[in-house]
Amino acid sequence: MIVPWLTLVIAIPLFGAVVALPLRGVHNRRVGLVTSGLTLALAIAAVVLSRFYDLSEQVLWLRSVGAWYALNIDGLSGSLLLVITALVVAVLLIRSGLEPTATATATATERINVRPEIFTVLVLCTEACISAALLAADLVLFCIAFEMALLPCYALVGCWGGAKRTLAAARFLAFTLTSGFLLLAGVIGMLTAASATGRPSTLLSALGTVAIPEGMGRLLFVLFFLAFAIKGPLVPFHSWLPLLAREAHPLVTTVIVAVVDVLGGYGMIRFAVGLFPAAAAWAAPAVLVLALISIWYAGIAAAGSRHLLQFGVYTSISHTGFIMFGIFALTPETLTGAAMYLSAHAVSVAALLLVGTVIWVTTGTAHIGEFAGLGRRLPVLAGLFLISGLATLALPGFLNFAAELQVLVGAWEHHRVLTLLAIGGTLLGAVYVTLAYQRLFTGQPSPDAPPLKDASLLQRGAIGVLLAATLLFGCAPELLREYVAEADLGTAAIAAADAADAGGK
Amino acid sequence: MSPNAYLIVSAVLFCVGLSGVLLRRNALVVFMSVEVMLNAANLALVTFSKVHSVLDGQVAAFFTMVVAAAEVVVGLAIIITIFRSKASLSLDDARRLRH
Amino acid sequence: MGMNMLLLESGFTRWAGASWLVIALPLLVAAVLLSAGALSDSWGHWLGVAGIAVPFCYSILLFCLMLSAPEPFTSTLYTWLSLGTVKVGVSLLVDQLSILFLLLVTGVGMLVAVYTVGYLAHDAGRRRCFGYINLFIAAMLLLVLADNYGLLFLGWEGVGLASYLLIGFWQERNAAALAAKKAFLMNRVADLGLLTAIAVLFTQAGTLRFSAVPAALQEAGGPWAGIVGVALLLAACGKSAQVPLQSWLLDAMEGPTPVSALIHAATMVTAGVYLMLRSVPVYELAPTVRVVVVLIGVLTLFLGAWIAMTERNLKRVLAGSTMSQVGYLMLAAGLGPVGAVFAVFHLLTHGVFKADLFLTAGAITEAVGFNELRKLGGLLKLLPWTFAAFTCGYLAIIGVPFLSGFYSKEHIIAAAWADSPLLGVCALLGVGLTACYMTRLLLLLFAGKPRWQDTYDTDSTSDKHDTDDTADTEDTNTAADVEIRRTPASMAFPLVVLSLLALVGGLALNGWLQSWLAPVFSVTAPATNWLHFDWLSYTAIGVMLVGVLVAVVWYRKVTPAWFEEPVPAIASPGLYADIIMERGIVAPSVRLTSGVTWLEQRGLDSDAADADGTDGLWLGLNGVSALVLRLQNGSVRTYALLCSIGVVVVLALMLFWVWM
Structure with a gap:
């Protein structure tokens, strides 16, 4: 019997969500944890099996359009799938351990307007949608999954959190809908181009061979690019994210930044660069500059940020700039590096935001003062924050560094000045991490501050496992790099860029 | 037979009707202007039917008259209802549709 | 005899192949100590000492095995990174140079660890300190054992991290936290x-191994060797506190004194010099950059001496002295392969006597309670053994004949003079300055009467370098209630060992070291003996005596009133380096950051204080939609007009299309 592993990876979270819907309290949480754990196991199994067997599935869906229900797993989507399933487990673990403490303000987990059980359901639905988007080997299926992920996310942002969460949700909705609309326009453009051939098909493998005239190709590339740049997010399309970080519940922020936003980078590699190689080579210089602006601008904003979660989110935007830099440098090493960085950054920013969540719930506020003195009161959390911060600033020994080195060295050959500026951007990481640590954890706490409960074993375990994984892969990045490099990451675009370089010289 | 004269009359009638719709405030007068526009269309249809010596245009004119009649029935009902609540037939007073 | 050699060789190979253990063990100890938490408080420090003592024993063993037949040995564990065709492996190289560093790091490390057991005995965070120290030792050993630049970078960053953690060890103190960040x-x-x-090495040279890089760079040609040289120099300047990246070293004295002894005197600041030493063949390909290296060495030599001369805090004087001596090392390393050998010599002796001086300072602080020079004095009678230990280090550093500093500085001065007389003069001047500031320190500490019983008009708040080096629970001792505490045995033992080494180390190493290191730098070992004196040596001794005399004359009778005088601007320590950095880099960055934050809040995002989203983007969107909304005015006639206009436009288009 052939087991449809990939469909199971998508279906199990949905099934779990349905089961968890009527349940309450600890049962609801247990079902959530079991489901997400099962999904993680399935994802690991799928990745391992895909090395030996071909796990792709293809079923014809819409004959007139040529859309298939097609799933496939390769280096890029496999690594990201592992990351997001693991992160969902971590988020649900942390959530199950959160208790409202006496010092938590009303915006914490206590005052929840809608039933808290729905959180599990919504997170599982999001996981299913994102997994479907990652595994999709058909353009229409990807588009549908991309759009569907909006619904549970919107509910997640709007239901729990601060006083202005509805505004944050509305903003998130506006931006994401725009990105979805642009993606849809691009997909329709591709469909018309594909249907010009005799037998239309939106399978990615088939679309790669469709010949698109140059002007139309560039237009479609711009549409796809903008859609993923909003999702990424890239400066200047990022302004939905800081407000969300301040107003939504921190776990929701973690889910959106670490789980959902991987679609930005993934889509950029798979679709924007993968489907339109010539246009990508044409747009590369401008995009590289935009990516550099993103790195520096978001890094500086992170240094100036006084809200712990907003700080984490700005570091994510800065890293996304780096990933885009790697993608559009268009060499095999930088594309592999960018793909690795996608996974590494998701894990490190998730760890950072989860630490922020625990701090926020424990102390009741996420405001970063000056010399707040939390190091004495919360030593374990201080240590976890420091390690997450070191991973974020890409200290050698962490996976982020290995990925970053790939990008920098690969881009050095063709873009000397820009790469120097990007190297300067790594300094920013050190600045904002040490600044945040110094502001939060050093200094003498005020003598009448109440004693705080440090991170529980469960929280230490969940965050610690994430950080240990980053360290492990940082010391042996070859494991990941070989796996990712097997995937076809924009080889056509690399060839186009090389041709452009050769032609220009 | 040259249809020019008839078409010019039809066009003039249409414009008269259109200007009546746009410029008059009284709802009933606007209705009459709409009728004038419909009749202008009728005239054009019949003219072309005669030019091409087929009956299609005249059948279409019948359709137009039926549509006009139905529209008048419904429209007058709406106007009377609005008149009952507002005691005014001026179109400018019916602004409930605004944002 | 042949059989013996074979056995020794295979023994060496076997043992050298296990060199990864010397990194893994302290790392493991650090992980245990840092995650076990309060459970390990009672035995943690002994585990910490063991974590360094075992590698030290291993180093001694390896060294003995290597003595008979010195041959470099590389062991590769696995490939760490690979880009394109270039691979960076976790390869550890045990050769004549790295074994010396191994001995230095583990030896001084072990002594400092024993010392820390006593120094932090009353500190609740002692176990944590040992965890960080072990982390540092692991990273430093990785740095010196790496056989390629990539792996060296891993150790380099690890050392930087450990330094950050240790400087900010007492992170409740704002000054310590800021110093760590800086x-x-x-x-x-x-x-x-x-x-x-x-x-650059990845793309232009195609290799990162020390042995292969020079040939590859030569093949690559162009300016690449120079660019690599400049880049490596920048890295070394930061790590070794050379101009222009030197001011962090003074602030780093906020950390515990044994940490300052280990990291900021003996080992980490020499990591930059180690990088220079490994890159000597690269600098041979770029002579212009070599000149810059020498220049920076000379500049730092003088700046460090000046800082040591003007500082009024015990540890900061020693930090300035370290900066100056590392300037000597950079000068020597920049002189080429010949100078590199002497740089190693001075590095080893400096590591020993500077650690001795720092640990003595720690003993003073532990005994008395503070380390500001204006409050100290007259310690000769009160702490005689500490005085003896300090004097050993003092005599060694100023270069008294036959002691360790004499030999090592001799060779550097000779090499500098051979390169250019101007350099020789600078080096000699450095000797004089060293003698002067060290004598100043000696006199201020031990001569005269104790000054802590005198009250001052301007007390503790005026001296901004008022760093109280005791455990975090101690307050500044006020005037009269200073009681001299006994130095525990754990602190005395390392002092004794280091003092003895400072006295005899130079004598032991001279002559042997040049021949030992000759194959590493491809030079012929010159013949020297311990009784070799030429006119340069006599000049150096003379300059030293002059320096001592000057200091004695100046600081013979220092009264508390002398400290009351305001410090003239020219004598301000650091020579405005901090102010330059503050005005030139920090202030503009802060302005830039607030500018970006303002833009984010006002322009693109909603300010938290506002009731609703009234930021630029939202206002813009609202404005546009308000404009469009004007069409929805509810007037039927307007709608009718719009319909008609639309019809006309569509008709026109259709006609136009048909006409086309």
Whole structure:
């Protein structure tokens, strides 16, 4: 019997969500944890099996359009799938351990307007949608999954959190809908181009061979690019994210930044660069500059940020700039590096935001003062924050560094000045991490501050496992790099860029 | 037979009707202007039917008259209802549709 | 005899192949100590000492095995990174140079660890300190054992991290937290240089191994050797506190004194010099950059001496002295392969006597309770053994004949003079300055009467370098209630060992070291003996005596009133380096940050204080939609007009299309 592993990876979270819907309290949480754990196991199994067997599935869906229900797993989507399933487990673990403490303000987990059980359901639905988007080997299926992920996310942002969460949700909705609309326009453009051939098909493998005239190709590339740049997010399309970080519940922020936003980078590699190689080579210089602006601008904003979660989110935007830099440098090493960085950054920013969540719930506020003195009161959390911060600033020994080195060295050959500026951007990481640590954890706490409960074993375990994984892969990045490099990451675009370089010289 | 004269009359009638719709405030007068526009269309249809010596245009004119009649029935009902609540037939007073 | 050699060789190979253990063990100890938490408080420090003592024993064993037949040995564990065709492996190289560093790091490390057991005996965070120290030792050993620039970078950053953690060990103190951040950031700026060099090596040279890089760079041609040289120099300047990235070293004295002894005197600040030593063949390909290296060495030599001369805090004087001596090392390393050998010599002796001086300072602080020079004095009678230990280090550093500092500085002066007389004069001047400031320190500490019983008009708040080096629970001792505490045995033992080494180390190493290191730098070992004196040596001794005399005359009778005088601007320590950095870099960055934050809040995002989203983007969107909304005015006639206009437009288009 052939087991449809990939469909199971998508279906199990949905099934779990349905089961968890009527349940309450600890049962609801247990079902959530079991489901997400099962999904993680399935994802690991799928990745391992895909090395030996071909796990792709293809079923014809819409004959007139040529859309298939097609799933496939390769280096890029496999690594990201592992990351997001693991992160969902971590988020649900942390959530199950959160208790409202006496010092938590009303915006914490206590005052929840809608039933808290729905959180599990919504997170599982999001996981299913994102997994479907990652595994999709058909353009229409990807588009549908991309759009569907909006619904549970919107509910997640709007239901729990601060006083202005509805505004944050509305903003998130506006931006994401725009990105979805642009993606849809691009997909329709591709469909018309594909249907010009005799037998239309939106399978990615088939679309790669469709010949698109140059002007139309560039237009479609711009549409796809903008859609993923909003999702990424890239400066200047990022302004939905800081407000969300301040107003939504921190776990929701973690889910959106670490789980959902991987679609930005993934889509950029798979679709924007993968489907339109010539246009990508044409747009590369401008995009590289935009990516550099993103790195520096978001890094500086992170240094100036006084809200712990907003700080984490700005570091994510800065890293996304780096990933885009790697993608559009268009060499095999930088594309592999960018793909690795996608996974590494998701894990490190998730760890950072989860630490922020625990701090926020424990102390009741996420405001970063000056010399707040939390190091004495919360030593374990201080240590976890420091390690997450070191991973974020890409200290050698962490996976982020290995990925970053790939990008920098690969881009050095063709873009000397820009790469120097990007190297300067790594300094920013050190600045904002040490600044945040110094502001939060050093200094003498005020003598009448109440004693705080440090991170529980469960929280230490969940965050610690994430950080240990980053360290492990940082010391042996070859494991990941070989796996990712097997995937076809924009080889056509690399060839186009090389041709452009050769032609220009 | 040259249809020019008839078409010019039809066009003039249409414009008269259109200007009546746009410029008059009284709802009933606007209705009459709409009728004038419909009749202008009728005239054009019949003219072309005669030019091409087929009956299609005249059948279409019948359709137009039926549509006009139905529209008048419904429209007058709406106007009377609005008149009952507002005691005014001026179109400018019916602004409930605004944002 | 042949059989013996074979056995020894295979023994050496076997043992050298296990060199990864010497990194893994302290790392494991650090992980245990840092995660076990309060459980390990009672035995943690002994585990910490063991974590360094075992590698030390291993180093001794390896050294003995290596003595008979010195041959470099590389053991590769696995491939760490690979880009394109270039692979960076976890390869550890045990050769004549790295074994010396191994001995230095583990030896001084072990002594410092024993010392820390006593020094932090009353500190609740002692176990944590041992965890960080073990982390540092692991990273430093990785740095010196690496056989390629990539792996060296891993150790380099690890050392920077350990330094950050240790400087900010007492992180409740704002000054310590800020100093740690400053050190980390300045090191990170320097690391940009190393990262650039690595990128260039990957793409232009195609290899990162020390042995293969010079040939590859020569083949690559062009300016690449020079660019790599400049980039590596930048990295070394940051790590070794050379101009222009030197000011973090003074602030780093906020950390515990044994940490200052280990990291900021003996080992980490020499990591930059180690990088220079390994890159000597690269600098041979770029003579212009070599001149810059020498220049920076000379500049730092003088700046460090000046700082040591003007500082009024015990540890900061020693920090300035370290800066100056590392300037000597850079000068020597920049002189080429010949100078490199002497740099290693001075590095080893300096590591020993500077650690001795720092640990003595720690003993003073532990005994008395503070380390500001204006409050100390007259310690000769009160702490005689400490005085003896200090004097050993003092005599060694100023270069008294036959002691360790004499030999090592001799050779550097000779090499500098051979290169250019101007350099020789600078080096001699350095000797004089060293003698002067060290004598100043000696007199201020031990001569005269104790000054802590005198009250001052301007007390503790005026001296901004008022760093109280005791455990975090101790307050500044006020005037009269200073009681001299006995130095525990754990602190005395390392002092004794280091003092003896400072006295005899130079004698032991002279002559042997040049021949030992000759194959590493491809030079012929010159013949020297311990009784070799030429006119240069006599000049150096003379300059030293002059320096001592000057200091004695100046500081013979120092009264508390002398400290009351305001410090003239020219004598301000650091020579405005901090002010330059504050005005030139920090202030503009803060302005830039607030500018970006303002833009984010007002322009693109909603300010938290506002009731609703009234930021630029939202207002813009609302404005546009308000404009469009004007069409929805509810007037039927307007709608009718719009319909008609639309019809006309469509008709026109259709006609136009048909006409076309």
